[in-house]
Amino acid sequence: MATLNDIKLKIGAVKKTRQITKAMNMVAAAKLRGAQTRMENFEPYAAKFAEVLGNLASRIEPDIHPLLVKKEKVSRVELLHFTGDKGLCGSFNANLINRAEKWMNEEKDNGVDIGLTAVGKRGRDYFKRRGFDIIGSHINAYGSVDISFVNQISSGMIDRYLTDEVDGVYMIYSRFIGMGKQVPTLVKLIPVEPPVAEDEEASGADAEYLCEPDPEGLMIELLPKHINVQIYNAFLQNETSEHAARMAAMDNASRNCDDLVESLTLAYNKARQAAVTAELMDIVGGAAALKG
């Protein structure tokens, strides 16, 4: 049985762990708020963009730009894979990695080669260790992400697609649905499938826009931007998801610490009681012996 002192030390250790997990929980909460605000601020832009692009796409030939054209033979695709840079966020990174591995195995079975661009340290390290073909990686990019950075990523992809280095580009990121729910999601980036104009009004006579330059020219300008919008969105969603996942994980950890402290304290008190009783017995026993 553990001695009194052992238990005391253990309680101290658990309490210290709880302090750390509590602090991490609060940090994650603060960061989550920032990330969530940025995500919400981006929504008007993304919504308007999709609306205009869908509108435009419905009025032009679908093959005016090579980014819209599906290649006949697909032998190699690129995957833009998002994970966090740090761990301690529950199964967040593992979920993203599993999703990617499953998808890559399926593609490989179809005879398609895969090149990876990893965003986030966790994913990069994992796939590097296992000898995957890594085209590029971006570490510690979250938080400082802006459109020009996203532009660098996307222009590299577009180059590779246009030079036939890859025949398609996909991405996997964690979509933020709610505090308790983040879902790894696969999205096809290239060839671009423009969003379909949804509302009646947009496809009616109202949508007969005057365009400068012509619709085709505008489309060509908007297509790379459309890819940017999607990648930027993935960055924001993934970051928000990571913080939410970390917050939940740290909350859990703190609660487990509380439980542990409680049960250890109980054990400590029992052991103390036992020691006191044993000592008392000794004294009583000794006194009885003297008397007799």
Place this chain on the structure above:
Amino acid sequence: MGKLNLEVVTPEKVMVSQEVDIVVAPGTMGEFGVLEGHVPFLSGIEPGELRFSSGNQTERFLVTTGFSEVSDNKVSVLVDAAEKSTEVDAERARKAMERAKERLSMDRGKEDVDFVRAEAALKRAIVRMRISEKKV
């Protein structure tokens, strides 16, 4: 005069959302103005100055690339970045211009210099400087 609803949106936030009388924006094919009752209109936006007036108040913004949509007396301008003209940093713009010029003067054959980006940066810097000079 009738009113227009102007919205200037960047990926970071909604910069402007208000009622105005007239909008003048730097389109790909030249500057264009929008008044009430404009036909539905789509145009690319080049780095330049976006002006709008409401009553006798005029405001000026610096915008970078993007596009704009006019429909139903609503003007939406979606750009990568926008700054109020009074907040444009002339000193920073001047430095950016020098950097871009230096890069452009390098050997064209060199692979690690991205001339397209340098040119875009130069263009932005020139627009920024022009706008900040006008403020007085």
